[in-house]
Amino acid sequence: MSAPYAISKKPMGLPTRGKTAANRLRRVDNFILLYEPSLLTRTTDSFRDAFFVDLGYGFDARTTLESAARFRRINPTLPILGVEIDKERVEAALPHADEITHFRVGGFNLPLRAGESVRLVRAFNVLRQYEEKDFAPAYETLARHVLPGGLMIEGTSNPYGSLWVANLVRKTLESDSSSWKMEALVFSTNFRMGFDIADFQAVLPKNHIHHVVKGEAIYDFFEAWKSSVAETSSTKTFGLRQWFAASVENLAAKGYKIDLHKKWLMKGWLIWYGQEQVAGGERP
Numbered sequence: 001m002s003a004p005y006a007i008s009k010k011p012m013g014l015p016t017r018g019k020t021a022a023n024r025l026r027r028v029d030n031f032i033l034l035y036e037p038s039l040l041t042r043t044t045d046s047f048r049d050a051f052f053v054d055l056g057y058g059f060d061a062r063t064t065l066e067s068a069a070r071f072r073r074i075n076p077t078l079p080i081l082g083v084e085i086d087k088e089r090v091e092a093a094l095p096h097a098d099e100i101t102h103f104r105v106g107g108f109n110l111p112l113r114a115g116e117s118v119r120l121v122r123a124f125n126v127l128r129q130y131e132e133k134d135f136a137p138a139y140e141t142l143a144r145h146v147l148p149g150g151l152m153i154e155g156t157s158n159p160y161g162s163l164w165v166a167n168l169v170r171k172t173l174e175s176d177s178s179s180w181k182m183e184a185l186v187f188s189t190n191f192r193m194g195f196d197i198a199d200f201q202a203v204l205p206k207n208h209i210h211h212v213v214k215g216e217a218i219y220d221f222f223e224a225w226k227s228s229v230a231e232t233s234s235t236k237t238f239g240l241r242q243w244f245a246a247s248v249e250n251l252a253a254k255g256y257k258i259d260l261h262k263k264w265l266m267k268g269w270l271i272w273y274g275q276e277q278v279a280g281g282e283r284p
């Protein structure tokens, strides 16, 4: 599938702070490896040479290179493209480039060359520095570059990545469509900060962070989870993981569509499905 954008196109977006940290996005990668490893190993049809794109990797390319090592354990030839809007950050990363690891200046309109395509985009701690009005155009533009069935994980973490929340969006299967479908909102904690659901509110993605107010779905979600946490507090004696898991099971019993497999809950992941909102579209 050829990309409709030439590399000379002006990068869409704004240079922002480049703060990152070693292994900050390890849990994001581990999540993808557990959620859909086939997305990384797929070599059929147009997926054969399709990139994993790390958008906005920061002042150096450590998170991109760490992901390369992690993902190439299951696909040693996975093509990877680190994209930065800051030219100097790309220049600094270039010594790490090789035949399957690329670094290019670009923005939400990804710097793809003719014939190149994308299977997975990770955009972490990028949109948090934008205004909410920039969210929909950024998503719409990114969607144009991703193969039907491809995925984007876009979210915000705390400085060391022990806590994050991310949108998981799927490129719709109609090949001529440029829209995402919201698949899930994913909450992640490794419990180093304890377990207080209020902590998640500070790292909500841009489309939610200003909406934790009465009348909004994300507000209702937190209110329901808060009462589930209180109702299951007796499980705390067995440890924070058990408490987290019990609170999420209790929340699901209130009608929220959540994946209750232990492999997610015991590792501190809450996957909330059934987000009807189409990314980039109107809020419901």
Ligand SMILES: C[S@@+](CC[C@H](N)C(=O)[O-])C[C@H]1O[C@@H](n2cnc3c(N)ncnc32)[C@H](O)[C@@H]1O
Residues within 6 Å of the ligand: 012, 013, 014, 015, 016, 017, 018, 019, 020, 021, 024, 025, 055, 056, 057, 058, 059, 063, 083, 084, 085, 086, 089, 106, 107, 108, 123, 124, 125, 126
């Ligand atoms: C805070 S850093 C995040 C680094 C890394 N992803 C992490 O989570 O640790 C954000 C980076 O995104 C870059 N950036 C901002 N807008 C961008 C865009 N539209 N396209 C590409 N990079 C962008 C900034 O230049 C900055 O280096």
